[in-house]
Amino acid sequence: MNSVLPNRAWTFISLLIAMVFLTLQNNSSAAQFLPNWPWLVMMFWVLTTPHKVNIGSAFIVGLLCDSLLAQPIGLFALLFSLSAYFMTTLSAHYKGLPIIQQSLYIGLFYGLFQLCLDVFSYASKPENSLELNLWPVGLVFVFWGAVQYSLERLSRPAPIE
Amino acid sequence: MFNYGIHERIRIKTALASVSAVLLLILDLHFGMMNQARTYLYSITSPIQMVSAQISLQSKNLHQWLLNQEAQEETQAQLESENRMLKAQLLQFNHLKRENKELRALLSVSPSQFATRYRLAQIISIAQGSGQQVTQINKGSQHSIHAGDAVVDTQGLIGQIQHTSLLNSQVILITDPNQMIPVINQRTGLRGVVQGNIKNLKLRFIPQGSDIKTGDVLLTSGLGQHFPEGYPVATVDHITQHNNSEFLTVYAQPIAQLHQSSYVLILEQGAQ
Numbered sequence: 001m002n003s004v005l006p007n008r009a010w011t012f013i014s015l016l017i018a019m020v021f022l023t024l025q026n027n028s029s030a031a032q033f034l035p036n037w038p039w040l041v042m043m044f045w046v047l048t049t050p051h052k053v054n055i056g057s058a059f060i061v062g063l064l065c066d067s068l069l070a071q072p073i074g075l076f077a078l079l080f081s082l083s084a085y086f087m088t089t090l091s092a093h094y095k096g097l098p099i100i101q102q103s104l105y106i107g108l109f110y111g112l113f114q115l116c117l118d119v120f121s122y123a124s125k126p127e128n129s130l131e132l133n134l135w136p137v138g139l140v141f142v143f144w145g146a147v148q149y150s151l152e153r154l155s156r157p158a159p160i161e
Numbered sequence: 162m163f164n165y166g167i168h169e170r171i172r173i174k175t176a177l178a179s180v181s182a183v184l185l186l187i188l189d190l191h192f193g194m195m196n197q198a199r200t201y202l203y204s205i206t207s208p209i210q211m212v213s214a215q216i217s218l219q220s221k222n223l224h225q226w227l228l229n230q231e232a233q234e235e236t237q238a239q240l241e242s243e244n245r246m247l248k249a250q251l252l253q254f255n256h257l258k259r260e261n262k263e264l265r266a267l268l269s270v271s272p273s274q275f276a277t278r279y280r281l282a283q284i285i286s287i288a289q290g291s292g293q294q295v296t297q298i299n300k301g302s303q304h305s306i307h308a309g310d311a312v313v314d315t316q317g318l319i320g321q322i323q324h325t326s327l328l329n330s331q332v333i334l335i336t337d338p339n340q341m342i343p344v345i346n347q348r349t350g351l352r353g354v355v356q357g358n359i360k361n362l363k364l365r366f367i368p369q370g371s372d373i374k375t376g377d378v379l380l381t382s383g384l385g386q387h388f389p390e391g392y393p394v395a396t397v398d399h400i401t402q403h404n405n406s407e408f409l410t411v412y413a414q415p416i417a418q419l420h421q422s423s424y425v426l427i428l429e430q431g432a433q
Contacts, residue, residue, distance in 0.1 A: 016209065023213035027286045055174040059182065067202035068209065070295045070331075073195045074185030081178035088171055124190075 010155045011053055014041050015061060023068055035136035038065055039113060040144070042080060043106065044151050046087040047094055058084035075120060079113055099145050107141030200324045207326040210297050214285030214329075278429040280304060282312075284422060285329065294337035294357060296320070298425060301328045309387065311428045317393035317416035318342070318381060319425055334419055335362065335394065343384035344394050346377050355379060355394055355413065362395045364411035371409065375399060379413060389428055393417075 018037035025034045042061050045053035062080030066073050086109065087094075094102060114137055122130040189195040225233070282298040300306050302325045310322040312332050320340065323333040333340060340357040344364070349372045356363045367373060377397040383390025395413035402409055 019206075019209045020213045020216070023210055023286055024216060027213075027217060055171065055178050059178040062182070063202060064206055064209075067199065067206045070293045072186055073189045073198060073202070074182040077185065078179055078182035081175060081182060085171065085175040089168075 007049060007155050008052065010151075011045050011049075011057075014045075014151060014154065017041075019064060019068060022065065026069060032133055033135040033139065035110060035140045036065070036113070039080065039083065039110070040106075040140065040147055041151065043083060043087050043109070044148060046084045047091045048152070048155075050088045050091045054088055055081050055084050072124075075117075079116055083109060083113055099148075102148070103141050103144040106144045107137055110140040111137040203324045203331055204326040207301075207329050210286055210329060211299075214283075214297070214299060217285070218283075280306065280427040280429065282306075282330075282425055282427055284425060287420065293339070294334040294359065295323065296332045296334060298330050298332055298427075299328070300427065301325050301330050303327050305429070306330050306427055307429075311381075311388045311392070312425050313392055313428060314417045314422040314425050316418055317395075318388065319417045319419060319422070321387065322427065332425075335415055335417070336360070336419060342388060342394055343382045344379040345382040345390075346373060347380050348377050349373065352382055352384070353379075353411075358412070361398060362413045362415060364395075364397070364413055365408070367409045367411050369402060369407060369409055373397060373400065373409070373411065378416070 015038060018041040021037045025031050025037075038061050042053070042058055046058065058080040059077050062075075062077035063073065065071070065076040065080070069076070090105070094105060097105070111134075114133060118130065118132050185195065185198075189199075280300060282300040282304075284296050285299050286297045287295075296319075298312070306322055306325050308322050308325055312319045312321060318335055320332045320334040320337070322330050324331045335342060335355070335357055336359055337357040338359065342355045343352070344355050345352050351367070351371055351373060353367050354365045356365055364373075364379065375397050379394045379397070381388040381390050381392045381394055393416040395415050398412045398414045400409055400411050
């Protein structure tokens with residue numbers, strides 16, 4: 001499928017869909033197993049179009065996630081911005097890697113993102129024990145290839161006739 | 162004026178974004194100054210919540226439609242029977258309410274607060290995690306919902322409206338640590354304040370030697386005018402005495418089904 005919409009429109013639409021998914025999964029018992037979809041989609045766009053989607057966009061999407069998940073304002077904004085920075089610096093190197101290594105990279109970064117969230121959760125409520133949630137990290141590693149493939153297909157420009 | 166390379170620009174942007182985010186976090190967590198900003202953000206994200214709520218509702222409807230007809234008929238019959246019983250009880254309630262008003266007038270006591278304007282709303286999402294204990298409902302300022310309105314289910318108090326957008330609202334649950342509810346012990350009349358404790362509630366300012374025991378029901382006392390009086394809040398779960406403190410440590414379990422209810426009632430503030 002080749003896209004008739006400009007890349008920027010697909011960025012916006014895919015992020016909106018990811019946020020709907022995030023809200024949907026947050027209401028279900030599967031929430032702890034599933035990854036943060038806006039983070040995944042954001043990182044895809046940062047990696048593929050770092051000159052268009054970067055720290056500023058990540059900061060705004062992070063703020064929206066703070067609101068959607070009722071987290072302290074600034075938490076996701078900070079983590080999204082830092083993730084976007086590391087992805088931007090890696091983007092040139094990343095593109096030449098085989099898919100399995102790309103998935104490993106993303107899985108590793110998602111692990112750090114999840115670790116920061118779990119540590120923050122523990123620090124803000126010390127009466128709870130520190131529980132590291134590794135399920136979403138594994139799923140990110142397994143499904144990153146599919147996420148990347150779907151978003152690439154969507155955003156591919158229409159052929160010139 | 163400044164001629165930065167692409168890498169420097171990215172670093173500056175990251176530093177700016179990080180400093181802004183940390184500032185926002187400090188303002189929110191330590192000074193509680195982000196309530197207005199949260200309301201604006203909530204207005205922006207409420208369409209996303211609504212789309213997600215619609216998807217969730219349609220899938221639930223589909224699931225119910227797929228259930229066999231017999232089970233639905235049985236549920237309907239049960240609901241009709243419950244409805245008849247409640248209507249009969251309501252007749253008695255109206256009589257008691259009138260009698261109570263007359264007795265209070267005779268005793269020259271100010272009338273008790275009975276909220277009679279209720280609005281039914283559906284819970285559309287629940288936010289979990291380390292943040293606030295909140296839930297979203299499908300009624301907003303367009304339906305005359307205001308920040309501060311109390312929210313109950315069929316069992317007891319659920320929370321209070323925190324933010325409203327045009328079509329939906331955010332409810333802060335009674336288990337949120339920022340929630341303080343003035344309560345009264347139904348059995349003894351002992352007053353106290355219940356504070357959210359994530360998984361349960363903590364009853365504060367109960368002096369050592371007070372008459373309180375496990376199983377006591379705590380009702381809203383109406384003090385502070387934030388919650389109408391007489392709504393069940395929690396049942397006392399366990400009590401601990403400390404030698405070095407003049408107060409008891411009392412934990413209670415919420416009576417309302419905070420995470421199971423699908424529908425809630427909003428009590429309009431000041432409704433008599």
